[in-house]
Amino acid sequence: MKETFGAVTSGPQPSAPPAPGALAAKVRTLAPSMTRSMQRVAEAVAGDPAGSAALTVTGLAERTGTSEATVVRTARILGYPGYRDLRLALAALAAEQAAGRAPAVTADIAVDDPLAEVVAKLAQEEAQCLADTAAGLDTTQLEAAVGALATARRIDVYGIGASNLVGQDLVQKLLRIGLLAHAPADPHLAVTNAVQLRAGDVAVAITHSGRTTDVIEPLRVAFEHGATTVAITGRPQGEIAQYADHVLTTSSARESELRPAAMSSRTSQLLVVDCLFIGVAQRTYETAAPALSDTYEALAHRHAP
Amino acid sequence: MKETFGAVTSGPQPSAPPAPGALAAKVRTLAPSMTRSMQRVAEAVAGDPAGSAALTVTGLAERTGTSEATVVRTARILGYPGYRDLRLALAALAAEQAAGRAPAVTADIAVDDPLAEVVAKLAQEEAQCLADTAAGLDTTQLEAAVGALATARRIDVYGIGASNLVGQDLVQKLLRIGLLAHAPADPHLAVTNAVQLRAGDVAVAITHSGRTTDVIEPLRVAFEHGATTVAITGRPQGEIAQYADHVLTTSSARESELRPAAMSSRTSQLLVVDCLFIGVAQRTYETAAPALSDTYEALAHRHAP
DNA sequence: CACCAGGCCGAAAATACCTTTCAAAAGGTG
DNA sequence: CACCTTTTGAAAGGTATTTTCGGCCTGGTG
Numbered sequence: 001m002k003e004t005f006g007a008v009t010s011g012p013q014p015s016a017p018p019a020p021g022a023l024a025a026k027v028r029t030l031a032p033s034m035t036r037s038m039q040r041v042a043e044a045v046a047g048d049p050a051g052s053a054a055l056t057v058t059g060l061a062e063r064t065g066t067s068e069a070t071v072v073r074t075a076r077i078l079g080y081p082g083y084r085d086l087r088l089a090l091a092a093l094a095a096e097q098a099a100g101r102a103p104a105v106t107a108d109i110a111v112d113d114p115l116a117e118v119v120a121k122l123a124q125e126e127a128q129c130l131a132d133t134a135a136g137l138d139t140t141q142l143e144a145a146v147g148a149l150a151t152a153r154r155i156d157v158y159g160i161g162a163s164n165l166v167g168q169d170l171v172q173k174l175l176r177i178g179l180l181a182h183a184p185a186d187p188h189l190a191v192t193n194a195v196q197l198r199a200g201d202v203a204v205a206i207t208h209s210g211r212t213t214d215v216i217e218p219l220r221v222a223f224e225h226g227a228t229t230v231a232i233t234g235r236p237q238g239e240i241a242q243y244a245d246h247v248l249t250t251s252s253a254r255e256s257e258l259r260p261a262a263m264s265s266r267t268s269q270l271l272v273v274d275c276l277f278i279g280v281a282q283r284t285y286e287t288a289a290p291a292l293s294d295t296y297e298a299l300a301h302r303h304a305p
Numbered sequence: 306m307k308e309t310f311g312a313v314t315s316g317p318q319p320s321a322p323p324a325p326g327a328l329a330a331k332v333r334t335l336a337p338s339m340t341r342s343m344q345r346v347a348e349a350v351a352g353d354p355a356g357s358a359a360l361t362v363t364g365l366a367e368r369t370g371t372s373e374a375t376v377v378r379t380a381r382i383l384g385y386p387g388y389r390d391l392r393l394a395l396a397a398l399a400a401e402q403a404a405g406r407a408p409a410v411t412a413d414i415a416v417d418d419p420l421a422e423v424v425a426k427l428a429q430e431e432a433q434c435l436a437d438t439a440a441g442l443d444t445t446q447l448e449a450a451v452g453a454l455a456t457a458r459r460i461d462v463y464g465i466g467a468s469n470l471v472g473q474d475l476v477q478k479l480l481r482i483g484l485l486a487h488a489p490a491d492p493h494l495a496v497t498n499a500v501q502l503r504a505g506d507v508a509v510a511i512t513h514s515g516r517t518t519d520v521i522e523p524l525r526v527a528f529e530h531g532a533t534t535v536a537i538t539g540r541p542q543g544e545i546a547q548y549a550d551h552v553l554t555t556s557s558a559r560e561s562e563l564r565p566a567a568m569s570s571r572t573s574q575l576l577v578v579d580c581l582f583i584g585v586a587q588r589t590y591e592t593a594a595p596a597l598s599d600t601y602e603a604l605a606h607r608h609a610p
Numbered sequence: 611c612a613c614c615a616g617g618c619c620g621a622a623a624a625t626a627c628c629t630t631t632c633a634a635a636a637g638g639t640g
Numbered sequence: 641c642a643c644c645t646t647t648t649g650a651a652a653g654g655t656a657t658t659t660t661c662g663g664c665c666t667g668g669t670g
Contacts, residue, residue, distance in 0.1 A: 035618060053393060057657055067620040072658060083657065084627085088358060088396040095397030109583060111590050115451065116444045118583050123439035123576060127432040134428035139421045146420065162477060165470045169571070172467060266474070266575070271428060278414060278423050285416050340647055362628055372649040377629060388628065389656085611670100618665080625658070636647070 030077055037066040041074040045086070050094035057083045126267045132251035133268040137275070145204075145246045146279035148228040149179070152202040156227075157183040158190050158218045159206035166232075166269040167206050173277040177288035187214035194218040197227035204230045204276075208250070208265035210238020219243045232272050234265055248272050330437030330556045335382055338542045342371040346379040350391070355399035362388045382542070431572045437556035438573040442580070450509075450551040451584030453533040454484070457507040461532075462488040463495050463523045464511035471537075471574040472511050478582040482593035492519035499523040502532035509535045509581075513555070513570035515543020524548045537577050539570055553577050 027046040031039055041064045045052045052060055057068045060083075064071070075086035109121050149155060155174060159167035167183035174181040184190040197203055203222035207215040210233040223229045223243040231244035234251065241247050250268035281288040332351040336344055346369045350357045357365055362373045365388075369376070380391035414426050454460060460479060464472035472488035479486040489495040502508055508527035512520040515538040528534045528548040536549035539556070546552050555573035586593040 037619070056655085058655095061620090068657070069620060069659080070618090073619095088393065091393040092396045092400030096400045096403075098401075111587050113587070115448050115580070115584055118587075119439050119442055119444065119447070119576075119580050122579050122583065123435045126576060126579075127435050130428045130432050130435075134424050137424055139424065142424070143420050162474065165474050165477075169467065169470050172470075267572075270571070270575075271424075271431060274427050274431075275420070275424050278427065279420055282416050282418070282423075342648070361626085366649090373628075374630080374649060375647090378648095614667105614669080616666090616668105619663085621661095621663100623658105623660070625656105627654100627656075629652100629654070631652075632650095634648085634650100636645100638645075639643085640641105 026078055034074070034077060037064070037070045038074045038077060040064045041066055041071050042078065045074070045078075045090065049090045049097070053087055053090035053094055125264065129251060129264055129267045130271055133249075133271050136249055136251050137272065138247075138249065141246045141248055142272075142275060142279065145230045145248060146276060146283060148202045148230070148246070149174070149204075149276060150280045150283040152179065152200065152228075154197065154201045155179060155181040155204065156190070156193050156197060156201070156218070156222065157181060157204045157206065158194075158215045159183065160185075160187065160212055160214050162266050163206040163208065163212075163215070163269065166266060166273055167204070169270060170204065170273040170277065173273075174280070177281055177284060179280070179284075187217065190214070190218035191221055194221035194227075195225065197222045197225050199226040199228075201227040202230065203227045204232065205240060205244070206232045206269055207238075207240060208234045208269070210235035210240045212240075216240050216243065232269055234268070248276075330441050331383055333437075334441065334539060334554065334556045335542065338540050339379070339382055342369070342375045343379045343382060345369045346371060346376050347383065350379070350383075350395060354395045354402065358392055358395035358399055430569065434556060434569055434572045435576055438554075438576050441554055441556050442577065443552075443554065446551045446553055447577075447580060447584065450535045450553060451581060451588060453507045453535070453551070454479070454509075454581060455585045455588040457484065457505065457533070459502065459506045460484060460486040460509065461495070461498050461502060461506070461523070461527065462486060462509045462511065463499075463520045464488065465490075465492065465517055465519050467571050468511040468513065468517075468520070468574065471571060471578055472509070474575065475509065475578045475581065478578075479585070481597060482582075482586055482589060483596045484585070492522065495519070495523035496526055499526035499532075500530065502527045502530050504531040504533075506532040507535065508532045509537065510545060510549070511537045511574055512543075512545060513539045513574070515540035515545045517545075521545050521548065537574055539573070553581075 024046050027042045031042060034042060041060065044060065044064050055063065057071050061068045061071050072083050075081075075083045078086060080086040080089065109118055113121070155171075157167035157170055159165075164183065164185050171181040171183040182193060184193055194203060201222070203219055205215050205219040210231070216239055219229055219231065219240060220243045223245075228246075229244045230246045230248065231240045232248045232250060233240055234249070235241075236247045236249045250265055250272055329351050332347045336347060339347060346365065349365065349369050360368065362376050366373045366376050377388050380388045383391060385391040385394065414423055418426070460476075462472035462475055464470075469488065469490050476486040476488040487498060489498055499508060506527070508524055510520050510524040515536070521544055524534055524536065524545060525548045528550075533551075534549045535551045535553065536545045537553045537555060538545055539554070541552050541554045555570055555577055586597075
């Protein structure tokens with residue numbers, strides 16, 4: 001490297017470690033000591049860090065109507081060893097700027113939202129659901145429900161529609177650790193099953209509204225037959241609570257037109273179900289752990305190499 | 306290879322410009338499909354983005370005790386055209402991290418954790434899953450999948466076990482807005498269904514591992530019969546991707562003994578499914594909105610007063 | 611007006627860095 | 641243990657960046 005024309009360089013180390021944020025300021029400060037074409041480059045770089053970071057020396061030279069050499073010289077003036085490093089700094093700067101614009105979407109999902117926004121909003125809403133449910137979950141009730149499940153002779157899970165899927169999720173998990181569980185989708189079948197239950201058995205009902213007749217009915221029957229009953233519901237005051245020994249409350253996000261309650265309640269319900277499962281697995285660890293790995297092994301050959 | 310101007314990169318699924326924030330998640334998601342030395346590189350990169358960004362290929366290869374070739378290969382796996390771009394992303398990521406947000410690492414759930422802690426940890430892990438998945442979701446692919454679904458003559462959803470439940474969730478939603486969807490639980494039935502599909506139909510496969518034979522098979526059949534195929538998987542490099550026109554990647558939390566992958570993947574899958582649904586509902590708003598309220602009304606009398 | 615510094619600028623050579631290729635090594639599998 | 645597949649790094653092959661070098665413009669001077 002040759003001259004630095006101004007050759008000001010107060011200190012021995014001319015190129016200070018460049019703080020990314022300082023870039024715009026640096027451009028302004030150093031602009032006077034730059035030649036015209038350098039200024040063009042500096043301007044482009046300061047004006048659109050993200051865009052510039054995506055370009056190679058050649059690309060940036062073209063865009064600014066200059067040459068590679070000029071771009072490199074500019075980078076040097078700005079305090080970097082070369083363009084390569086300036087480019088890295090630009091990428092960093094761009095990211096920093098992007099991060100600064102706090103998105104914080106809490107708005108409803110609208111019909112004309114672009115998909116990227118839908119994704120972000122949904123993720124946040126569901127995360128909110130999880131947090132709310134976790135916060136509102138009564139650990140004592142949960143503990144009691146876990147205790148009942150862990151020692152149950154037989155477990156019935158009642159749910160309709162989306163809630164039935166949650167129930168099946170629970171059943172699948174319980175089966176994996178050797179518990180006898182069932183989640184009839186047919187309400188009549190559910191009642192038929194419920195009749196069989198007695199003390200020592202557990203019935204779990206899942207309903208967001210707490211008022212779904214087809215779910216209340218079997219739980220009532222189970223309750224009256226002496227089974228331990230658990231309700232997972234968003235309305236702990238609802239009718240279903242009358243027949244539940246233990247009530248686990250789910251929280252649901254506000255519903256909107258495009259996102260009905262059924263949709264948001266599912267996330268909460270699943271969290272509760274997971275908690276139940278983990279709790280039971282902990283209690284029955286001696287048998288649950290080997291059972292889990294056994295089922296894992298058994299499924300291994302169902303996968304391609 | 307040319308330079309990366311606007312240059313749309315290679316293949317059918319270019320996996321889009323990766324958002325910087327998604328990197329840590331991506332490493333976790335893709336780690337299983339990596340070889341040992343690649344994992345070393347990925348780890349170094351995820352563990353110290355800033356430090357890695359300062360290194361050249363050769364430098365990073367040395368630090369990780371591998372070769373340049375491996376570093377480049379890793380960069381490719383992570384979704385970048387080459388190391389140069391990964392390096393830029395790392396610089397961006399480092400800046401973003403430095404700007405404030407802590408990544409928040411969750412501890413494993415232990416056998417003797419009290420239930421209250423289990424609840425908190427589970428909620429946080431699932432929230433993390435959601436965030437990771439949202440960050441890693443390729444909007445372009447999602448858009449394409451939504452487009453296909455919205456105009457589909459018939460929709461098949463393939464999934465086994467827990468993934469089947471996710472599939473049924475999707476089916477239930479689609480049915481509510483008047484689309485013809487089906488999620489056979491029986492693999493043979495699935496193939497039988499797949500044979501019926503042709504151009505204009507859509508097949509969606511859901512599998513965390515991307516290697517579940519019983520799910521790949523029907524998707525392949527559907528693919529070969531000309532249907533538009535969508536894969537929702539945690540391993541976008543997996544075999545299933547071969548037969549998928551559009552790949553939607555789910556991110557999964559680290560699995561632990563008590564919390565197998567199947568469990569954590571469900572949350573991600575459901576988010577993707579929700580996104581698909583909302584997307585489709587938006588596109589078909591004219592018919593979807595009344596259909597939603599109709600089904601709501603129809604179910605009203607199934608609830609206690 | 612012709613001429614001449616003196617520094618700015620870009621084309622092209624030189625270098626550093628990144629990518630690809632390919633054959634050897636490692637790891638399975640029958 | 642022979643065979644095949646996969647993984648890996650060394651080195652060749654390309655790109656991008658840096659440096660060199662000479663032309664060119666600007667503004668001053670005889």
